[in-house]
Structures are given as C-alpha cells and as structure tokens.
Amino acid sequence: MKSDIKLINSEGKRLDGRGPEDLRKIKIESGVLHRADGSCYLEWGGNKVLVAVYGPREAVPRHCQNPLRAIVQARYNMAAFSVEDRKRPGPDRRSVEISKVISEALERVILTEQFPRATVDVNIEVLDAEAGTRCAGLTAAGVALVDAGIPMRDIPVACAAGKINGQVVLDLGKEEDNLGEADLPVAISPRTGEVLLLQMDGHLTAEEFNKAFDLAVKGCHIVSDLQKTAIMHKYQSVVAAEVQE
C-alpha cells in the first residue's frame, strides 16, 4: 500500500474535509416510482441509488417457492455509467454476491411467514457509485419495503467503517476505499442491534475490528433516524395539511 498519500491531514481532516467520525451527506426520498409497489431514491455522498420493490407476489418458477414462507429476491445492479470507466452491463461475480448478501439480510427482517409460496422482489439500481454502494442499496431497500407496505420486524440499515492511514474512520469515500487499508460494511436491525450483514475487505487487528464495528453501528443508528424521518415526511404531509385547515 502506498504510504506517501495522505488520506488524513495533520489537522485530522479527511480528503473531503470530514472528521474521522463524520458521515457523508445523505438524502432519502420514498415513493418516487408509480409502477412499483414501493420505491426509494437515496443519495449518499456521491452514490445515487434507486430501489423498486414488487410484491409479495407468487414466486415463479414454481420450484423456487417455499411452501412455508416468502422468499426475498434482491437484485443489485450497477448502471454502465455508474463508474468512471464504463462498466460492462449485466450481472458479474461482484453483483451476484452483493445481491445474495442483501437478500439474506432483508429476509431476516421481513415477516416472510405471512406469505407462503410468494416472493418479494427488490431491485437495487446503482446510478452513480462512490464507495459504499451496498450499504446505500440496503438502506434504500429498507425504506422502499416500508413504502410497499410489507410487514417487517424492523427497518434494516447499513453503514461502513474502515481504516485509512492507520486510523479507524466512519463511512469511507472513493479514494479512502481504494487506497485505505480496510473496509467494513455492517448492516443491523436498529431496534434489536442484530447484525444482518457483515463483510470485511482488507486487514484489521482484533482491537481495530471492534473499534470499527462499534463505529459502523453508531453510523447505522444515525442513518436509521434519517430513514424514519424520510418515511414520516412522505406520509405526515397529508396529516399536516389537515391540521392547518
């Protein structure tokens, strides 16, 4: 790893001027698509993610149905124009893996036993990528599922922590992800603190891991509040108009 690149300056500020425990700017809007049952548009720093949820509906082909509960089929896809060099369209090894881990994370919070033989389809489209797209995608998926009126135990939320220049920091940006030492995306169920997704790229000591994990969970709770405000904002507006009358 190149050590001559300074990801943190002498004042403790990162490349984009953030402190070590600051998140990038997040904007969440729910219910943006009319044809989907539920949807969400999310901007997280330079990431732009659009999520559409369909279902619950009967799963096809028949052999993939579960007679006792619904299955969750998330599809993570990066647009060809989402990265600097054109990305070859279509599923690749990376997006198949992310689709799988996100599906499994969502399966833990959706009350799947209410819909035997059915499927909940979650389409995650990454329009613009700048590190941390799986966290952004999962966070947006949580909001879109609520918007679709799907019964859930909790609203899932994700956030990453990592290590750059030997220091543990929250929510890595693009350069920090490429040149840093480690990246640790974490998804939790904020009500119970259960871990829904945990991956790690790079190396961390046990002590650093614990520190990074705690930091990521802290970030998750901040993002969770933003999610809830976004949903409430969308549906509260009607009630607010009523009160003024």
Next chain:
Amino acid sequence: MANEGRRIVIPSQVIGETPAMKAGRGTFVENGKIYAERLGIVSIQGNFIHVIPLKGRYDPVVGDFVIGVVEEASTSNWMVDINAPYPALLHVNEVPWEIDFADTEKYLNTGDAILAKVLSVDESKKLQITLNDRNLFKIKGGHIIEVESSVVPRIIGKKGSMIELIKKYTRCRIFVGQNGRIWIDGDAEGIEKVLQAINKIENEAITFGLTDRIEELLKKDAKDVR
C-alpha cells in the same frame, strides 16, 4: 388535536405494552411490547390495538366481493387475478352456467373481468372464488380502475354514504371491489366525474370531513341530480 386518532406509524415503532393492551392486526409482540409491523394508522378498538395498513397488497378475506381478471382458462377451472399475492381458482362448479368438459373458454376467456366473491382461503393461502351468489356476474363494458386497497373503506364511506353520494351526482353504475378495483359504467361525462372524485378520495384518504368536500366537488358542476 385533529390527528390524534390518525397517528401514522412505521414498522418497529412501539405502540403499546401487552398486559394493558392486546396486539391486533398489523402488530407483533416482543418482550412485552407491541410493535407496528407495517406502515399504517393506529386504531384502538376496546382493548385491541391495530395497525390499519396505508399501502400494500390486498389481503383476501372469505366473503369479500372482488373484481377479478381471468388470466388462464383450463379444462375445469379458471385462474383469476384478484390483485392478491396469489392467483385465485374459479372452478366450473362455482359458476352459474352449465359447462361441458373443456368448454370453459366459451364462457370466460383470458382478459375477461368478473365480479366474484372469495369462497375460501386456506393456510397455505390457496384462494378460491365463486360466481354463485346474488349480484355476481361477468362484467361487460364500463371502466375498471385500480386504487390502493387500503382506501376502499373510504371510497365506500360509512354505511355506503360516500359511494351513494357519488352515484347520486354522476348517474353511473359503480361497484367497488374489496381488492381495490372499481368498476364504473355510465356516460363519458359521468365517468370523468367519478374518476375525479375517487382521485380526490385517494389523495386525501387519511383526512377528516372528506364526504362533505367530495359533495362540494360533485355539486359544483352537477346539473341534474337524481
């Protein structure tokens, strides 16, 4: 406060505690606390606390009147889409016509709309519907529109007050299926008015005093009231 009775909740929000309250529809219990499991409005009936969904698929209940669209005709049954998570089965014994074996397509074919009743829902959510009841028929002509199934009670109104109101001012035949499909038949002008009214109801579903505002809207350009 006006919105006291119309509190919006999101999944994982605490809405009560178990010994004092009982968990009703749309809720779940964990460690003595009652949580909302979906986006909706809190409704307290006696001891029970329910969450009435704001959005989501139609959940079929036995005895509901629904509007279905035939998806497939087989030799002894039809598969009908009733806007639920699963297609519904309509068996030849459940229609008012005498049907010879494999003659199903002559009576109902793909794309035909029917007004049906939910006959049964089993534990694996297999649905059956029937046409053997009063006022059930194959729909010919008119328009079918779809709304969120959660606003159906608002469109019907208290004891059918809202729907009677719309019928009175527009001279249309209207049938509201519990699954969120609405069939409207009448002249073009009337249908246009019904659509306007339903659109307004859908947008303002969670507000009070809606019936009066709809009456105002309909009265504005009503010439001949029946």
